[in-house]
Amino acid sequence: MAGKNIVEITDKNFEQEVLQSDIPVLVDFWAAWCGPCRAIAPIIDEIANDYAGKIKVGKCNVDENPQTPSKFGIRAIPTLIFFKNGTVVEQITGAVAKAQIASVIDKVLS
Numbered sequence: 518m519a520g521k522n523i524v525e526i527t528d529k530n531f532e533q534e535v536l537q538s539d540i541p542v543l544v545d546f547w548a549a550w551c552g553p554c555r556a557i558a559p560i561i562d563e564i565a566n567d568y569a570g571k572i573k574v575g576k577c578n579v580d581e582n583p584q585t586p587s588k589f590g591i592r593a594i595p596t597l598i599f600f601k602n603g604t605v606v607e608q609i610t611g612a613v614a615k616a617q618i619a620s621v622i623d624k625v626l627s
Contacts, residue, residue: 522565526575528584534575536603541625542573543618546589546596548580553612554595560615568622599625 524534526544535542545561547554565574579586579594589598589605599607599621607621 520562522569524575526577528582531585542600544598545576546586546591551594557595557612
C-alpha cells in the first residue's frame with residue numbers, strides 16, 4: 518500500500534522513526550477497510566515523492582498497531598499528524614486536498 522518514499526510506522530519503530538527523526542515527519546494513521554484512507558493514499562504517495570529528503574512520510578495501520586494511535590488520541594481516520602523534533606505540531610483529520618496538506622508541510626518546514 519505504501520510507495521518507495523513511505524516508511525511503515527509500527528508500535529515498535531515509532532520512537533526511532535518519528536520521535537527521534539532529524540527531519541519533520543508526517544504520519545498517516547489509516548486502515549485497510551477505510552474508504553477515505555484509500556482515497557487519500559495516492560496523495561500521500563505524491564507528497565512523499567514531492568518532499569523526499571525534506572520530510573519523512575510514514576503510514577501507521579491502526580488495526581495492526583493499536584498503541585500508537587491510542588497514545589495520540591486518534592478517534593477518526595485518516596488522521597495526519599505532523600511531528601517536528603519529536604513533538605506534534607499540526608494535525609489534519611479526514612481526506613483533504615493535496616494543497617491543504619502541502620500548505621501545512623510548508624508551514625512546518627519554515
